[in-house]
Amino acid sequence: MTALWKPDQEAIASSNLHGFIEYVQNHTGLSMPDYPTLHNWSIEDRPRFWQSLSDFYQVIFHHQPSAILINDKMPGSEWFPDSTLNYAEHLLKRRDDKTALIFRGENGHRRTLSYQQLYEAVASAQQGLMNAGVSKGDRVAAFMPNCLETVTLMLAATSLGAIWSSCSPDFGIQGVMDRFGQIEPKLLLTVDGYFYGGKQIDCLEKVRTILEKIPSIQQSVIVPFLNTKLVTTDLPKSVLWSDFCSSSTTTDVIFEPVAFNHPLFIMYSSGTTGVPKCIVHGHGGTLLQHLKELGLHTDLKPDDTIFYFTTCGWMMWNWLVSSLAIGATVVLYDGSPFYPEPASLIDMGDEEDVSIFGTSAKYIAALQKAGVKPAESHNLDNLKALLSTGSPLLHESYDYVYRDVKPNIRLSSISGGTDIMSCFALGCPILPVYRGELQCRGLGMDVEFVDHEGNPQVAVKGELVCRSSFPSMPIGFWNDPDGSKYHGAYFDDFNGVWAHGDYGELTKHDGVIIHGRADAVLNPGGVRIGTAEIYRQVDKVVEVLDSIAVGQEWGDDTRVVLFVQLRDGLELNEALTNKISTTIRSNTTPRHVPAKILQVTDIPRTISGKIVEVAVREVIHNRPVKNTDALANPEALALYKNRPELSS
Known part of the structure; x- marks a missing residue:
């Protein structure tokens, strides 16, 4: 490279x-x-x-x-x-x-x-x-x-x-x-x-x-x-x-x-x-x-x-x-x-x-x-x-x-x-x-990317962990006297190793690629896909201003659903849907291609500007989002609720 x-x-x-x-x-x-x-x-x-x-x-x-x-x-x-x-x-x-x-x-x-x-x-x-x-x-x-x-x-x-x-x-x-x-x-x-x-x-x-x-x-x-x-x-x-x-x-x-x-x-x-x-x-x-x-x-x-x-x-x-x-x-x-x-x-x-x-x-x-x-x-x-x-x-x-x-x-x-x-x-x-x-x-x-068993990997996607302590670890959480909430947040998944919740990989020349949050990783057919892999391709489509991808439980599997916010005046039609799908398929794998691509007028974000895949995932499954006050635009979640396209 x-x-x-x-x-x-x-x-x-x-x-x-x-x-x-x-x-x-x-x-x-x-x-x-x-x-x-x-x-x-x-x-x-x-x-x-x-x-x-x-x-x-x-x-x-x-x-x-x-x-x-x-x-x-x-x-x-x-x-x-x-x-x-x-x-x-x-x-x-x-x-x-x-x-x-x-x-x-x-x-x-x-x-x-x-x-x-x-x-x-x-x-x-x-x-x-x-x-x-x-x-x-x-x-x-x-x-x-x-x-x-x-x-x-x-x-x-x-x-x-x-x-x-x-x-x-x-x-x-x-x-x-x-x-x-x-x-x-x-x-x-x-x-x-x-x-x-x-x-x-x-x-x-x-x-x-x-x-x-x-x-x-x-x-x-x-x-x-x-x-x-x-x-x-x-x-x-x-x-x-x-x-x-x-x-x-x-x-x-x-x-x-x-x-x-x-x-x-x-x-x-x-x-x-x-x-x-x-x-x-x-x-x-x-x-x-x-x-x-x-x-x-x-x-x-x-x-x-x-x-x-x-x-x-x-x-x-x-x-x-x-x-x-x-x-x-x-x-x-x-x-x-x-x-x-x-x-x-x-x-x-x-x-x-x-x-x-x-x-x-x-x-x-x-x-x-x-x-x-x-x-x-x-x-x-x-x-x-x-x-x-x-x-x-x-x-x-x-x-x-x-x-x-x-x-x-x-x-x-x-x-x-x-x-x-x-x-x-x-x-x-x-x-x-x-x-x-x-x-x-x-x-x-002491950062590594590990598989499910905690084994470090190079040029293979895994979860970001830190295997040794460092001075800026939190002192703890406020009002957590026994430290149980703190321990559960970072140390339970890999037995005393800091699990950060990011999904990415270490490259062969010691660089780092982040593919998204681990809790938002998509898993169609058992293949783990970071949402950033999809966003990277969708961003190439000039008609799309913004997007958010989530996994929908479907049968015994998970299917990928992509919501897109288009430029003013544009409507999602078959030609644009095919363009988005083709762009994703041509540059990734067929597994990355969403099963559904739907148009929305807004993408929900936290007040600091981060898109909230987990909140959207909960909404499309008719599960409650526990704290919408963390969002800059909580009203946007209504755009994802009870979408008839997701029932087939």
Whole structure:
């Protein structure tokens, strides 16, 4: 297979990863001639690897660890025991006039904070938290857009040892209740409203209901986002952001030393199969993983400007904000990625000289469908890397990027999840990019793809597992005192090995292909098919905007049903049905061809933009979907219910 991109020797020599390899060689005496050698060592001697990483990035321990790893099993491993540190301290190490944060709103609003200004803003917000009685272990929740105040209060809360949790203001009331109601926050940060798709969406009545339904909230802090001249609020227990921060008499931030596994973030599973699981991540594991992934795998440097299109309800927000620990400039965007034009985010990236641009696979495919060709219309001189996640990146999207975006760019598809606050497979600045492949498995991550018996396979599809512990494993789930829910979520299937729920394969040159979620794998005639294999072919059909494939129980077997959303004005007829089937059959196998192809006007998605095959599968079998509040467009499920075409 021919590489689409290869780093030149100058790029390799100047990369952070090359510097780390030299550091390891100098301190261990081992030879590390290439990435596979480094990766093998990072697995075989995980304690030495993670210690080397913490030394390389000069992690600040207030109390040094008594060891690197003890009780090495899953779950139950203890990384850096007895040590104390603080995540926020590392993100606020830099204190100068370098721009730390740039906020861009879809309405054209732009604001910035330097590292020194950010530090001072955090000091003021921290004083506000202390005045509100927030201390170590308390939960601080945010119902917020992706803006400066959200980052500021997150740093203020975590610097005190309080626990941060956030979701975006497009969540419905029940979705917020299902999340924040479980963790009982003491303080809520929120807004009067937000902008999306050219519309102003008021939040205050929704906030009023949230305050009534979550009695643990002792104070809410309102950021005037729609009405910047808002001077008062009639919400109970509420204060405006400016008043909350105005009582500060200090410009110093207190960094509370906490245990390596002290709770930092509470994240949430998608919640499409029930009430979301509250996944707790710690200070030390999150910090180390993000330093590794941003510094070594993404090659983020202090002079870079990094952007990721995300909301505060997706782990990529937490990942993006950790870029402050590298000393880079972080761009925060809030609003629709396609407003007012399909190329609006590309315009913004050009204007802010973004060097690392992160987005979703769906966004890249949508740009291609919209005919956007940035290579012809934009500068992009500083853009050196394009990151993609959220779903498998189509092979054709690789072609599109190198043809129509920028030929000399590192395209890194990355895959991991909220569960680990990081990635299992991602990019690498010293490796080539191959069509349809994630570049490598992450350092220190003992990832394999296994068969039903747990045997590792190469170039054969299987389930993604991680066979050894790693620092960013969850501390556990909130309100799971005996750990049974946590154990059942990841460790039951393969007897103490982390089973992630992804279906994919390891390629012969050590790349990774993800074929979809294991719980959505199709199984016609006993042949396992990843949904991404079908989507890749359907995406070639220009008449189709989007699609979702599910398995329908039929007789003693399963048959594949494909729902397609077509371009405006088009109707699914016999000719188009045959075109779709032929495209799939010609490029895969007859087993991949759907037994039924049906038209819909909308595809249901989670609020973070992921299609929900499991929910659609339940609907077509007339089984209840347990938590529609996790969906951005729950009304779309009605399009799949009681379809007469599925009864024959």
